[in-house]
Amino acid sequence: MKAKVYVRLKKSIADPQGTAIKGMLNKIGFSKVEDxxxxxxxxxxxxxxxxxxxxxxxxxxxxxxxxxxxxxDYRFEIEG
Amino acid sequence: MKAKVYVRLKKSIADPQGTAIKGMLNKIGFSKVEDxxxxxxxxxxxxxxxxxxxxxxxxxxxxxxxxxxxxxDYRFEIEG
Incomplete structure (x- = not known):
């Protein structure tokens, strides 16, 4: 039995890694990326x-x- | 427009972080976890x-x- 688990920071928690990647995307030409x-x-x-x-x-x-x-937060999908 | 991108190591590439988590799961009672x-x-x-x-x-x-x-490898889903 295989499964996929998705773990995400809660909405209220700051995500500095995401912010850094957003800044970099904006800089290399994807200026519309908001979050x-x-x-x-x-x-x-x-x-x-x-x-x-x-x-x-x-x-x-x-x-x-x-x-x-x-x-x-987490959620998972069980396959098959 | 929102999107989700999933990035995974290729099958042929070793995943030491995954191996460590597998070992820990096996140790704390989930002995059947294979990968x-x-x-x-x-x-x-x-x-x-x-x-x-x-x-x-x-x-x-x-x-x-x-x-x-x-x-x-990557794949993505565009929402809405």
Missing amino acids: VRIGKLIELDLGDVAKEDAEVQLNEMCKKLLANTVIE | VRIGKLIELDLGDVAKEDAEVQLNEMCKKLLANTVIE
């Missing part, structure tokens, strides 16, 4: 688990390790 | 551009700045 936010895409191969178990496990993984839920 | 790969999720507000222009611009942005196409 950039950087998040993480985590692809997992969960091995041999049922879909319901995968969902429970992914929530646990995100809360324990993959996301810092104080400043980040 | 973890870490990528980037970049969310952009492109400002006021037509969809066709957005597509051209995103390809350029990825090639010039957002992805290192020697070792990374």
